Amino acid sequence: MQITNLNKGAINSIRPVFDGDKPKIYIETYGCQMNVNDSEVVAAIMQKAGYSVTKDIGDANLILINTCSVRDNAEQRVWGRLEYFRQEKKKRANVTVGVIGCMAERLKDKLLENNIVDIVIGPDAYRELPKLVEKTESGQKGINILLSRDETYADISPVRLDKTGVTAFISIMRGCNNVCAFCVVPYTRGSERSRNPETIIRELKELSENGYKEVTLLGQNVDSYSWNGVTFADLLAMVAESTPAMRVRFSTSHPKDMTDKVLETMAKYGNICNYIHLPVQSGSSAILQSMNRKYNREEYLQRIETIRKIIPDCAISTDIITGFCKETQEDHEDTLSLMREVGYDFAYMFKYSERPGTKAARHFKDDVPEDVKIKRLTEIIDLQSELSLASHRKDLNSIVEVLVEDTSKRSENDLCGRTPQNKMVVFPKGNHKIGDLVKVKITDCSQATLKGIAQTMFNNEEHRDTTLPDVSVNA
C-alpha cells in the first residue's frame, strides 16, 4: 500500500462537470490515489443520479468528504473539516453532509453522533449513495458500510477530476488480503478482488480517445492481481499493447509478490515507465517479521538487485515507518543502512502511529517514546534528502523525456511534468503546452526537482547547442 499524500490534506476537489439547475455535489478527498479514483467513481454515480459537480462548497447541496484512516492525523483533519461543514449547514438550508471512505468504515455510528453528518458510506457501498441521499430528505440518517467480496465498480466510467486531462488512474483491484500489523486497510477496504481485464482495457481506451497521455494502474497490492489466470504481468502487457502511445505506471507493489515476469514485461514495453514504488517499511528483519511483511532484509535487497539487473535505469521509491513497536537503535540503523544500500530516488517517511483494531494495536505495545520516533524520523528524512539529491545529480546534462502535466506553481512562464522515472522537471514554457512530450536537457537540480531547457529552445539561435541529438517533440 502506498501511503502517499497523507499529509497533504485535500488533494483533490471536484471541478464543475456541468452547470444548470441540477443539485450540486462537492467532494473533498484525503488519502491515497485509490481514494482519488474512488471520488471519481462517486462523482459518476451521482452525475447519473442527476447531480452536477461543483468545486465551490458554498454552491453545493451535497458535501462529501472521502476519508483516510491510515494515520491518526489524517482522521483529525477530517474532524476539523466536519466542524467547517457545520457552518455551511448553518448558513444554508438543505445541505447534506456525507462521510465516505475508510473513516466511514472504521467509525460508523460515531460519525453520526455530532449532528453534522447525515450519511456514512463505506468504500464498497457507493452505488447506494443516491438512495441514502433520498433517505435524508425525509430527515433520516443514511448508513451503509457493508464490505463486499466482489464489488469493483468495473462498469462505471469515473468522472475524471484532474484539472489538466493528461494523467488518470484506473483501479484494477480493491481490498487487501495481507495483514500487515500496522495497517488498517484490510479492515476498512475488505478482502482482495480483481477486476475483469476487459473492463480495464475499455476504460483505458476511453482515456486514450479523450486525449489522456498517462495512466496509473492502482491496487493495494497490484502484484497479486488475478483474473481467470491473467496475472499482473499479463495485464501490464495487455495495457501496454492496447494503447502504445500511453505511458503506463502502477502502484503499489509488494516485495514478497513482485515477480521477475513483471520486471521483464516492464523492460519489454517502452511505454511502461521505469519506476517502481516498493515499500520496505523497515530495514530490520526482526521488525519486518513483527510487522508481518513476509520478507526479510536480504530478500528485499535481492528484489532490488533483480530490478537493477532487468531494468538498469529503473527509479525506485519506498515507504518507511520509523518507531514501530520494540524498534531498537540497531533496528533503526539497519533501516538507514538499507536506504544507503538501495539509494532510493524518493521515499515517503512516517513515524509509527497506532491504529485501533490492527494486529499491532491488539498484540504489541506502542513503546518507542515520541521523542525517539521524531529523532529517528528526522535522521531518515535527512538521509533521504541526500539520496534524492544524489539521484537528481546523476541526471545533470542528460536529456530526459517529460510529459507536461501543468504550469509550474512558481512561475506561469514555466511548465512542469515527470520523466518516466517519476522525477519532476521544471522548464521554460517556450511553445510547449500541457500534454506535450518534451525532450528536456537537465541543467540544474534540487533534491525535489530537476530543472532544464526544452530541446526546442536549443534549436533557437540564442540557445543553440550542437552537442544535443535531434529529437522530435510530440504535441
Ligand code: SF4
Ligand atoms: S495490509 Fe499491508 S499490503 Fe495490505 S494495504 Fe496494508 S500495508 Fe499494504
